[in-house]
Amino acid sequence: MTLLVDTHSHTVASTHAYSTVQEYVVQAKLKGMQMFSLTEHGPTMPDSPHPWHFGNRHVLPRVVDGIAILRAIEANIMPADGGHDIPNGLHPFLDFAIASFHEPVFAPASKAQNTKAMIATIETGDIQIIGHPGNPNFPIDIAEVVRAAKDNNVVLEVNNSSFKGSRSGSGPHCKKVLEITDQLDWKLVFSSDAHVAYDVGNDALSMACANEVGFPMHRIVNRDAHSFTTFLAQHNKPVAVELKDWLKAL
Numbered sequence: 001m002t003l004l005v006d007t008h009s010h011t012v013a014s015t016h017a018y019s020t021v022q023e024y025v026v027q028a029k030l031k032g033m034q035m036f037s038l039t040e041h042g043p044t045m046p047d048s049p050h051p052w053h054f055g056n057r058h059v060l061p062r063v064v065d066g067i068a069i070l071r072a073i074e075a076n077i078m079p080a081d082g083g084h085d086i087p088n089g090l091h092p093f094l095d096f097a098i099a100s101f102h103e104p105v106f107a108p109a110s111k112a113q114n115t116k117a118m119i120a121t122i123e124t125g126d127i128q129i130i131g132h133p134g135n136p137n138f139p140i141d142i143a144e145v146v147r148a149a150k151d152n153n154v155v156l157e158v159n160n161s162s163f164k165g166s167r168s169g170s171g172p173h174c175k176k177v178l179e180i181t182d183q184l185d186w187k188l189v190f191s192s193d194a195h196v197a198y199d200v201g202n203d204a205l206s207m208a209c210a211n212e213v214g215f216p217m218h219r220i221v222n223r224d225a226h227s228f229t230t231f232l233a234q235h236n237k238p239v240a241v242e243l244k245d246w247l248k249a250l
């Protein structure tokens with residue numbers, strides 16, 4: 001583990017994931033991390049929690065045992081032309097939002113259609129991260145997407161689980177995302193996409209690929225809590241203010 005913030009994880013609030021918030025805190029602490037994010041699926045996915053799940057997370061402490069907990073969502077890129085499935089009114093409850101292609105929601109389409117939908121989602125201004133863009137089931141024009149992301153201060157994700165079985169065949173596409181983002185002088189976010197607490201903060205496979213490409217650490221927005229909350233503050237997310245004292249004490 002080299003990054004101190006994990007931006008993507010699923011808890012037992014989704015039945016295809018296997019750990020509680022507390023179990024994530026324990027593992028994050030053991031690994032010397034500073035922060036992780038709860039990012040259950042948006043409501044269009046079959047295994048999304050009830051929408052109240054997202055609105056009630058104010059009951060969670062901001063910091064437990066020194067570990068900060070962010071409240072986010074992995075929304076769905078919607079067919080056919082993009083957009084997302086974050087319900088109206090939920091935005092104030094979210095520290096940030098990821099948007100991803102998922103097969104149960106968006107049937108894989110042509111490269112041109114996928115690219116168009118992804119860019120339209122970026123341009124909504126409601127999401128900060130594009131999840132697992134290296135999925136070979138959803139070919140995209142990576143350069144076009146990175147340019148749109150840069151114009152909108154959105155980052156593409158390098159998803160560690162994409163290198164080890166999820167979305168099989170992603171590896172070469174993730175490498176291309178790293179190379180093209182580097183060429184276009186833009187930033188990335190790295191995540192575990194953990195579905196069990198033991199995986200939180202796992203970025204070894206993503207980092208190995210980044211090292212191969214020579215992608216610079218200073219352009220990974222979640223290298224630590226300061227860099228990630230700075231990114232969120234650029235999107236006017238109040239969590240950056242709420243965690244100010246905790247950040248100072250780090």
Ligand SMILES: [Zn+2]
Nearest residue numbers: 074100131132
């Ligand atoms: Zn996903």
Ligand SMILES: [Zn+2]
Nearest residue numbers: 008010074193
């Ligand atoms: Zn996920």
